[in-house]
Amino acid sequence: MHGHHHSKFHPRLWTDSINTLMDSTRRTKHDTEIKKILYATDLSEGARHALGYAASIANRFGAGVTILHVIEDTSPYQDSLVMNILGEDRWQQLRAENEEKVIAMIKDRVRNFCDKVSKEMPACPFITDDIVVKIGHPVEEIMKAADAIDADLVVLGARGQGVIADALIGSVSRRVLRRSKRPVLIVPHS
Template identity: 30%
Template structure:
Protein backbone atom coordinates (compact mmCIF):
# COMPACT_ATOMS: atom_id res chain seq x y z
CA UNK A 1 0.00 0.00 0.00
CA UNK A 2 2.84 2.39 0.86
CA UNK A 3 6.09 2.44 -1.11
CA UNK A 4 7.39 5.81 0.08
CA UNK A 5 6.61 7.41 3.44
CA UNK A 6 7.63 10.94 4.38
CA UNK A 7 8.44 11.73 8.00
CA UNK A 8 8.79 15.45 8.62
CA UNK A 9 10.76 15.86 11.82
CA UNK A 10 11.88 18.82 13.88
CA UNK A 11 13.92 16.73 16.29
CA UNK A 12 11.78 17.67 19.28
CA UNK A 13 9.72 15.52 21.61
CA UNK A 14 6.72 16.13 19.32
CA UNK A 15 8.49 14.11 16.61
CA UNK A 16 9.48 11.10 18.74
CA UNK A 17 6.20 9.17 18.53
CA UNK A 18 5.77 10.17 14.87
CA UNK A 19 9.22 8.76 14.14
CA UNK A 20 8.35 5.44 15.77
CA UNK A 21 5.06 5.34 13.86
CA UNK A 22 6.68 6.13 10.51
CA UNK A 23 9.40 3.54 11.02
CA UNK A 24 6.79 0.95 11.98
CA UNK A 25 4.75 1.68 8.85
CA UNK A 26 7.83 1.61 6.62
CA UNK A 27 8.85 -1.73 8.14
CA UNK A 28 5.36 -3.19 7.78
CA UNK A 29 5.02 -2.12 4.14
CA UNK A 30 8.69 -2.59 3.19
CA UNK A 31 8.63 1.08 2.21
CA UNK A 32 11.34 3.68 1.77
CA UNK A 33 11.33 6.22 4.60
CA UNK A 34 12.06 9.82 3.64
CA UNK A 35 13.17 11.83 6.69
CA UNK A 36 12.85 15.58 6.13
CA UNK A 37 14.05 18.43 8.33
CA UNK A 38 13.30 22.02 7.41
CA UNK A 39 15.53 24.85 8.55
CA UNK A 40 12.90 27.56 8.98
CA UNK A 41 14.18 30.54 7.00
CA UNK A 42 12.09 32.93 9.09
CA UNK A 43 13.96 31.90 12.22
CA UNK A 44 17.49 32.57 11.02
CA UNK A 45 16.63 35.61 8.90
CA UNK A 46 15.19 37.32 11.99
CA UNK A 47 18.63 37.42 13.63
CA UNK A 48 21.75 39.41 12.81
CA UNK A 49 23.95 36.31 12.65
CA UNK A 50 25.93 37.11 15.79
CA UNK A 51 23.77 34.99 18.08
CA UNK A 52 24.29 31.37 18.95
CA UNK A 53 21.72 28.60 18.77
CA UNK A 54 22.23 25.84 21.34
CA UNK A 55 25.91 26.88 21.66
CA UNK A 56 26.46 26.62 17.90
CA UNK A 57 27.91 29.42 15.82
CA UNK A 58 25.27 31.49 14.04
CA UNK A 59 21.57 30.69 13.87
CA UNK A 60 21.50 29.20 10.37
CA UNK A 61 24.51 26.98 11.00
CA UNK A 62 23.14 25.95 14.39
CA UNK A 63 19.77 25.04 12.92
CA UNK A 64 21.46 23.03 10.15
CA UNK A 65 23.47 21.09 12.74
CA UNK A 66 20.32 20.45 14.79
CA UNK A 67 18.64 19.20 11.60
CA UNK A 68 21.51 16.88 10.74
CA UNK A 69 21.37 15.45 14.27
CA UNK A 70 17.60 14.95 14.04
CA UNK A 71 17.90 13.19 10.68
CA UNK A 72 20.74 11.01 11.94
CA UNK A 73 18.63 10.03 14.95
CA UNK A 74 15.81 8.89 12.64
CA UNK A 75 18.24 6.81 10.58
CA UNK A 76 19.70 5.31 13.74
CA UNK A 77 16.27 4.28 15.01
CA UNK A 78 15.32 2.85 11.60
CA UNK A 79 18.47 0.72 11.36
CA UNK A 80 17.15 -1.63 14.04
CA UNK A 81 14.10 -2.29 11.86
CA UNK A 82 15.99 -2.76 8.60
CA UNK A 83 14.25 0.32 7.14
CA UNK A 84 16.14 2.33 4.53
CA UNK A 85 16.08 6.10 5.08
CA UNK A 86 16.67 8.99 2.70
CA UNK A 87 17.73 12.03 4.75
CA UNK A 88 16.93 15.48 3.38
CA UNK A 89 17.58 18.89 4.90
CA UNK A 90 15.96 21.91 3.28
CA UNK A 91 15.60 25.62 3.97
CA UNK A 92 12.34 27.55 3.72
CA UNK A 93 8.84 27.70 5.13
CA UNK A 94 8.30 24.31 6.82
CA UNK A 95 4.74 23.67 5.65
CA UNK A 96 5.55 24.64 2.06
CA UNK A 97 8.73 22.57 1.94
CA UNK A 98 6.99 19.50 3.37
CA UNK A 99 4.18 19.66 0.80
CA UNK A 100 6.63 20.37 -2.04
CA UNK A 101 8.90 17.49 -1.06
CA UNK A 102 5.93 15.12 -0.80
CA UNK A 103 4.92 16.03 -4.35
CA UNK A 104 8.46 15.92 -5.77
CA UNK A 105 9.28 12.53 -4.20
CA UNK A 106 5.77 11.25 -4.96
CA UNK A 107 5.38 9.84 -1.47
CA UNK A 108 2.30 7.85 -0.58
CA UNK A 109 1.92 9.14 2.98
CA UNK A 110 3.11 12.05 5.15
CA UNK A 111 3.68 11.44 8.87
CA UNK A 112 3.89 14.40 11.26
CA UNK A 113 4.08 14.74 14.99
CA UNK A 114 2.26 17.28 17.09
CA UNK A 115 1.89 18.21 20.70
CA UNK A 116 -0.56 20.39 22.50
CA UNK A 117 0.28 24.09 22.58
CA UNK A 118 -1.50 26.83 24.51
CA UNK A 119 -4.31 28.47 22.55
CA UNK A 120 -2.40 31.78 22.49
CA UNK A 121 0.51 30.08 20.73
CA UNK A 122 -1.71 28.52 18.08
CA UNK A 123 -3.58 31.73 17.34
CA UNK A 124 -0.37 33.75 17.10
CA UNK A 125 1.88 31.35 15.19
CA UNK A 126 -0.39 28.66 13.83
CA UNK A 127 0.81 25.13 13.35
CA UNK A 128 2.97 23.57 10.67
CA UNK A 129 0.97 20.37 11.07
CA UNK A 130 -2.35 22.19 10.58
CA UNK A 131 -1.05 23.85 7.43
CA UNK A 132 0.31 20.63 5.95
CA UNK A 133 -2.98 18.83 6.59
CA UNK A 134 -4.85 21.60 4.77
CA UNK A 135 -2.44 21.94 1.83
CA UNK A 136 -1.26 18.40 1.10
CA UNK A 137 -2.76 16.33 -1.69
CA UNK A 138 -1.36 13.19 -0.04
CA UNK A 139 -2.76 11.35 2.97
CA UNK A 140 -1.39 12.75 6.23
CA UNK A 141 -1.08 10.90 9.53
CA UNK A 142 -0.78 13.12 12.60
CA UNK A 143 0.72 11.43 15.64
CA UNK A 144 -0.05 13.20 18.88
CA UNK A 145 2.67 13.22 21.52
CA UNK A 146 1.76 13.39 25.16
CA UNK A 147 4.13 15.63 27.00
CA UNK A 148 4.06 14.97 30.73
Protein backbone atom coordinates in the same frame (compact mmCIF):
# COMPACT_ATOMS: atom_id res chain seq x y z
CA MET B 1 2.02 -12.05 -2.78
CA HIS B 2 0.79 -10.94 -6.25
CA GLY B 3 4.29 -10.08 -7.50
CA HIS B 4 5.21 -7.30 -5.09
CA HIS B 5 8.67 -7.24 -6.59
CA HIS B 6 8.95 -3.50 -6.06
CA SER B 7 8.96 -3.65 -2.25
CA LYS B 8 12.67 -3.24 -1.83
CA PHE B 9 12.61 -3.85 1.91
CA HIS B 10 11.75 -7.15 3.47
CA PRO B 11 8.56 -8.74 2.13
CA ARG B 12 8.73 -11.34 4.89
CA LEU B 13 7.75 -8.61 7.34
CA TRP B 14 4.37 -8.21 5.67
CA THR B 15 1.63 -9.44 7.95
CA ASP B 16 -1.51 -11.37 7.09
CA SER B 17 -3.68 -8.41 7.95
CA ILE B 18 -1.88 -6.21 5.45
CA ASN B 19 -2.11 -8.92 2.79
CA THR B 20 -5.83 -9.15 3.50
CA LEU B 21 -6.10 -5.37 3.21
CA MET B 22 -4.18 -5.48 -0.06
CA ASP B 23 -6.42 -8.26 -1.40
CA SER B 24 -9.56 -6.36 -0.53
CA THR B 25 -8.31 -3.19 -2.23
CA ARG B 26 -6.93 -5.06 -5.24
CA ARG B 27 -10.36 -4.85 -6.84
CA THR B 28 -10.42 -1.07 -6.70
CA LYS B 29 -8.61 1.21 -9.08
CA HIS B 30 -6.49 2.73 -6.31
CA ASP B 31 -4.34 0.14 -4.62
CA THR B 32 -3.62 0.99 -1.01
CA GLU B 33 0.09 0.66 -1.50
CA ILE B 34 2.49 2.67 0.57
CA LYS B 35 5.89 2.68 -1.07
CA LYS B 36 7.20 6.09 -0.06
CA ILE B 37 6.71 7.81 3.27
CA LEU B 38 7.71 11.38 4.08
CA TYR B 39 8.33 11.76 7.81
CA ALA B 40 8.66 15.45 8.73
CA THR B 41 10.25 16.10 12.11
CA ASP B 42 10.80 19.27 14.13
CA LEU B 43 13.10 17.22 16.45
CA SER B 44 10.72 17.67 19.40
CA GLU B 45 9.75 14.83 21.74
CA GLY B 46 6.37 14.57 20.00
CA ALA B 47 8.11 14.05 16.70
CA ARG B 48 10.16 11.24 18.23
CA HIS B 49 6.92 9.39 18.98
CA ALA B 50 5.82 9.84 15.35
CA LEU B 51 9.06 8.19 14.21
CA GLY B 52 7.77 4.89 15.61
CA TYR B 53 4.61 5.13 13.52
CA ALA B 54 6.57 5.96 10.37
CA ALA B 55 8.87 2.98 11.04
CA SER B 56 6.15 0.43 11.65
CA ILE B 57 4.11 1.50 8.61
CA ALA B 58 7.28 1.39 6.49
CA ASN B 59 8.08 -2.06 7.82
CA ARG B 60 4.58 -3.36 7.23
CA PHE B 61 4.47 -2.19 3.63
CA GLY B 62 8.14 -2.53 2.75
CA ALA B 63 8.21 1.22 2.09
CA GLY B 64 11.09 3.67 1.92
CA VAL B 65 11.19 6.62 4.30
CA THR B 66 12.50 10.10 3.62
CA ILE B 67 13.08 12.17 6.76
CA LEU B 68 12.64 15.92 6.43
CA HIS B 69 13.58 18.65 8.88
CA VAL B 70 12.89 22.28 8.02
CA ILE B 71 15.00 25.01 9.58
CA GLU B 72 12.66 27.95 9.66
CA ASP B 73 13.96 30.77 7.54
CA THR B 74 14.74 34.04 9.25
CA SER B 75 13.40 37.21 7.70
CA PRO B 76 15.43 38.74 4.85
CA TYR B 77 15.98 41.75 7.12
CA GLN B 78 17.55 39.58 9.84
CA ASP B 79 19.57 37.75 7.22
CA SER B 80 21.10 40.90 5.78
CA LEU B 81 21.78 42.22 9.28
CA VAL B 82 23.71 39.10 10.28
CA MET B 83 25.40 38.91 6.89
CA ASN B 84 26.64 42.50 7.25
CA ILE B 85 28.06 41.76 10.68
CA LEU B 86 29.69 38.43 9.78
CA GLY B 87 30.42 38.89 6.11
CA GLU B 88 28.74 36.70 3.49
CA ASP B 89 31.31 33.87 3.47
CA ARG B 90 31.18 33.34 7.22
CA TRP B 91 27.38 33.56 7.11
CA GLN B 92 27.14 30.86 4.42
CA GLN B 93 29.62 28.73 6.37
CA LEU B 94 27.52 29.00 9.55
CA ARG B 95 24.38 28.02 7.66
CA ALA B 96 26.11 24.98 6.19
CA GLU B 97 27.47 23.98 9.62
CA ASN B 98 24.01 24.31 11.13
CA GLU B 99 22.59 22.05 8.41
CA GLU B 100 25.32 19.46 8.99
CA LYS B 101 24.66 19.54 12.74
CA VAL B 102 20.96 18.95 12.20
CA ILE B 103 21.62 16.05 9.80
CA ALA B 104 24.05 14.48 12.30
CA MET B 105 21.46 14.91 15.07
CA ILE B 106 18.73 13.23 13.01
CA LYS B 107 21.04 10.36 12.00
CA ASP B 108 21.95 9.90 15.64
CA ARG B 109 18.32 9.87 16.71
CA VAL B 110 17.38 7.41 13.97
CA ARG B 111 20.28 5.14 14.93
CA ASN B 112 19.17 5.16 18.58
CA PHE B 113 15.60 4.44 17.56
CA CYS B 114 16.69 1.54 15.34
CA ASP B 115 18.82 0.09 18.13
CA LYS B 116 15.90 0.28 20.53
CA VAL B 117 13.42 -1.47 18.25
CA SER B 118 15.83 -3.93 16.65
CA LYS B 119 14.19 -6.86 18.45
CA GLU B 120 10.71 -6.20 17.05
CA MET B 121 11.96 -4.72 13.79
CA PRO B 122 15.08 -6.51 12.57
CA ALA B 123 15.14 -4.50 9.36
CA CYS B 124 14.92 -0.89 10.49
CA PRO B 125 13.55 0.96 7.44
CA PHE B 126 15.53 4.17 7.96
CA ILE B 127 19.07 3.03 7.49
CA THR B 128 19.40 3.47 3.74
CA ASP B 129 16.97 6.31 3.19
CA ASP B 130 17.27 10.00 2.70
CA ILE B 131 17.59 12.62 5.37
CA VAL B 132 16.76 16.03 3.93
CA VAL B 133 17.30 19.35 5.68
CA LYS B 134 15.75 22.42 4.10
CA ILE B 135 15.78 26.07 5.05
CA GLY B 136 12.44 27.72 4.46
CA HIS B 137 8.80 27.74 5.53
CA PRO B 138 7.83 24.37 7.07
CA VAL B 139 4.46 24.00 5.31
CA GLU B 140 5.90 24.92 1.89
CA GLU B 141 8.91 22.65 2.31
CA ILE B 142 6.82 19.68 3.49
CA MET B 143 4.51 20.06 0.49
CA LYS B 144 7.47 20.37 -1.90
CA ALA B 145 9.27 17.37 -0.43
CA ALA B 146 6.11 15.22 -0.59
CA ASP B 147 5.78 16.09 -4.28
CA ALA B 148 9.49 15.57 -4.96
CA ILE B 149 9.45 11.97 -3.70
CA ASP B 150 5.81 11.39 -4.73
CA ALA B 151 5.00 10.35 -1.17
CA ASP B 152 2.13 7.92 -0.55
CA LEU B 153 1.90 9.09 3.07
CA VAL B 154 3.09 12.10 5.07
CA VAL B 155 3.74 11.52 8.79
CA LEU B 156 3.93 14.49 11.20
CA GLY B 157 4.29 14.63 14.97
CA ALA B 158 1.99 17.04 16.77
CA ARG B 159 4.08 19.36 18.92
CA GLY B 160 3.99 19.89 22.66
CA GLN B 161 1.07 19.31 25.01
CA GLY B 162 -2.12 21.00 26.14
CA VAL B 163 -3.64 24.23 24.89
CA ILE B 164 -0.47 25.50 23.28
CA ALA B 165 -0.15 22.26 21.34
CA ASP B 166 -3.65 22.78 19.97
CA ALA B 167 -2.63 26.22 18.79
CA LEU B 168 0.56 24.81 17.29
CA ILE B 169 -1.11 21.91 15.57
CA GLY B 170 -3.08 24.75 14.08
CA SER B 171 0.04 26.05 12.43
CA VAL B 172 2.06 23.50 10.48
CA SER B 173 0.03 20.29 10.74
CA ARG B 174 -3.36 21.82 10.06
CA ARG B 175 -2.06 23.73 7.05
CA VAL B 176 -0.38 20.64 5.66
CA LEU B 177 -3.64 18.73 6.18
CA ARG B 178 -5.64 21.43 4.46
CA ARG B 179 -3.35 21.68 1.44
CA SER B 180 -2.18 18.11 0.97
CA LYS B 181 -3.71 15.91 -1.69
CA ARG B 182 -1.87 12.99 -0.09
CA PRO B 183 -2.84 11.09 3.06
CA VAL B 184 -1.43 12.76 6.18
CA LEU B 185 -0.95 11.01 9.53
CA ILE B 186 -0.63 13.33 12.53
CA VAL B 187 0.70 11.53 15.60
CA PRO B 188 -0.19 13.22 18.89
CA HIS B 189 2.48 13.61 21.55
CA SER B 190 2.11 10.59 23.85
